[in-house]
Amino acid sequence: RSLGLQLIHFLYIVHLLESSNHLHLKILSPPAPASTLRSNSCACRSPKPGEVSLIPAAIRAALAGEDFPITRGEQRRDFIFVGDVVEGFLAAAAAPDVDGESLDLGTGQAYAVREVVERIWAMAKATGRIRAGALPYRPGEVMYLAADADRTARLTGWRAEIGLDEGLRQTIEWIRGKPNPAT
Template structure:
């Protein structure tokens, strides 16, 4: 679990390095910087995991993925918005992790969505190699600091969020959105 005060940031892309530089500048100025983990939900780019999975499976196409043992911290977009608002309304400064604090395997995420589409047979685990940051065994948020300001907030969570995301993508792919 990544602790915003002690875990080292190791960006491997120019984009990641730029974000880290911006974060360091904000923090040095006494501001707050939210470290967003793996948001999902309506309107996310088609190439991301969940929309890509839904598109492939609804089209009856196989979905190639890695072994899926990597643990990631997925956070539903509405929960993320509530977290951001709570942090902005707080006295917290410095880096604050914005995630669910509940790591889950990529395999479990893929299976959850595939099961709802009755298409698990189309998923091919181990068909591609996990490389680079995708090979990291765990990327998940320690959210103890966040919990200081979010106690009692309504949380949609992964399962309900995945259901909402699936409904939205299904409508979009059917041409009703």
């Protein structure tokens, strides 16, 4: 089973790369402006139905006073605020020299997953426990993922402006303001 999941993960990554290459070939024949933008870990809903990404799931558990199971949380991710992702897309669309480029939208700084969840717990004054180590790592888990923010800044003039703590604070307040923040 583990080997099968690793193969599926590998094929998924190959599919993403090939889709990007195919898009560029189609759009650039005949030549037309096109770029690929990849946002890193964003505090938003997962594209998979029924699955929520780490930050909103952790915030909801913290606000509900629930325990929150995670892996050991050693994997490091470059978390970017959703407003910065929008600004990054707008900057890339307006930049004159990005045609045919693949750009990362992120901060360039990676944080340990456990550290991020601990920050959420402190900010939300959570009463539940962070159950680090309660979940296994996914097969083929990428342990470090950060954007090449300097390259994106050189080509577009754009950099993410909202730091991790401010982004978490805004996201906690937004979720807290929902009629039923635990759902």
